[in-house]
Amino acid sequence: MRLHRNLCFSVIDGLTLIFNEGKYADKVIQQLLKRDKRWGARDRAFVAETTYDIVRWKRLYAEIAEVKAPFDRDNLWRMFAVWATLKGIKLPDWKYFESTPTRKxxxxxxxxxxxxxFKESIPDWMDEVGEKELGKALWSKEIEALNQQADVVLRVNTLKTTKEKLQTILFDLDIETEFVQNHPxxxxxxxxxxxxxxxxxxxGFFEVQDASSQLVAEYLDVQPGMRVVDTCAGAGGKxxxxASLMENKGQIIAMxxxxxxxxxLKRRAKRNGAHNIETRAIESTKTIKKLYDKADRVLIDSPCSGLGVLRxxxxxxxxxxxxxxxxxxxxxQDILQQYSRMVKNGGKLVYATCSVLPSENQNQVEAFLKSEAGENFTLVKDKKVMAHKSGFDGFYMALLERKA
Known part of the structure; x- marks a missing residue:
């Protein structure tokens, strides 16, 4: 691979914003990719993937380069040189790479x-928490998997097409796909x-959504015609x-x-042809209380550490x-206590996170079931999705049923 100056400068500019100004990597990369309309797909891929790579391995590369935060541009070029050397890329004769100790x-x-x-490039505290909660062997496997580049997975919008039809449409555009076992x-x-x-x-034929994330809506066991509340809906992936699982029938209240x-979410719903979604911003506890005992199904896709989606x-x-x-x-726990009250007798609730830590997952469910708010609920089943086993994001989901 030959390094091009303008692409490398873009990477360094991006890293400056991410490391020194606390900007989010995905937003920075979106901006970087708009810099030059002449860039082709390979140029854009180089900028995005190299930036993500150096962000992912920041601690390891900084340690090898013998630099410390905050990183000036010379420091970032040294880290870039480490990245290139470890990738087997020949460094050009630029002043930034003078006297780079390749063998060292x-x-x-x-x-x-x-x-x-250092190997997995994580902060001390995260390494300690992971080992404490999962054990040394399991944490080592999991954090290694969470450092791999994530696959691009699509979720077919069955309101508009089928998996087979979409696969054919994409194939005609030279985009090859494959089915994922146990992910319909x-x-x-x-x-x-x-x-x-x-x-x-x-x-609106598809959305980009990791395979593990796709399991959550299915876990809720919805049927057409139900009243369903998605309590932490965000931009509405789930x-x-x-909506597609319910065939556009019934009501989904996205909060x-x-x-x-x-x-x-409204914009995406329009594109998807999903007409049974009503959005409600949670401005006070009144928004929640109005729905007490009224929902057939409640989804709590809870805020969490996000340790399962580090990829x-x-x-x-x-x-x-x-x-x-x-x-x-x-x-x-506060969310579980409050939002569970929306489930009507005989209804069901899913508590889900994109974390792999038991303290955010099964421990929260156990604490809830032992509380006054949880005494009328029973745990039907739960699922721990580990990245090193699934090849996808780390997730947790628990299906609870309120006694009739």
Whole structure:
């Protein structure tokens, strides 16, 4: 591979914003990709994937490069040189790479790869929490899997097409996909491609949604005609899946504390042809109380640490702080206590997170069932999805039923 100056400069500019100004990697990369209309697919892929790669391995590369935050541009070029050397890319004769110690880089990499927190490039506290909650062997496997690049997985919108039809449409555009076992609506891309520019996407034939995330709506056991509440709907990935499972029949009330996310959900619902969705911003507890005992099904896709989705959000490793974990566990239990009251007698509730930590998952469900609010509920089943076993994101989901 030959390095091109303008592409490398874009990567360095992006890393400056992500590491030193706390910007979100996905937003930064979106902006970077708009820089030059002459860039082809390979150029864009280089900028996006290289930026994500260096963000993912920040601690390891910084340690090898012997630089510390905050990183000036010279520091970032040194980290870039580490990335290129470890990828086997020949460094051009640029001033930024003068006297790069190639052999020393490889030796240092071999040495640091013996220590998990460097090998997997994670903060000390995260390594300690992971080992404490999952055990050394399981955590080692899981964090290794969470450092792999995420596959692109589509969820077919069955309100508009079928999996087989969509696969054919994409094949005609030279986008090859494959079915994913035990995921009825999933198509996995064989090679990465920009699917958002396709007519199929603009016509609402699919959404991009990880295979593990697709399991959540199915777990809720919805039927056409039901009243379903998605309590932490966000921009509506799971809400839209529920609409297709319900064949546009019945009512879905999509709620969130962030009104701007619900605006995005409305836009997506229109594209998807999902007509049974009503959005409600949670402005006070009154919004919740109005629905007490009224829902056949309630989905709590709870706020969480996001440790299960580090593959697609590698910068979360550096943004997440240990005190946030304590706060979010309290929030999770508060949400379970309040939102569970919307389930009517004989109705069902799913509590889900995109975390792999038991303290956010089964421990929260156990605490809820022992509480006064949870005494009328029973645990029907739960599912722990580990990235190292599934090949997809880490997730947890529990199906609870309120006694009739």
């Amino acid at each position: 880089i490889k030796g240092r990499f071999d040495e640091l790869s013996q220590i998990r927190k 609506a999933a198509l996995k891309l064989k090679e990465r491609a920009n699917v958002f520019t396709t007519e199929a996407f603009k016509n 809400t839209l899946h529920l 969130d504390i962030y009104g701007n996310k619900l605006h995005e 697609r959000n590698p910068d979360a490793k550096w943004k997440l702080q240990p005190d946030f974990l304590d706060k979010i566990r309290k929030t999770q």
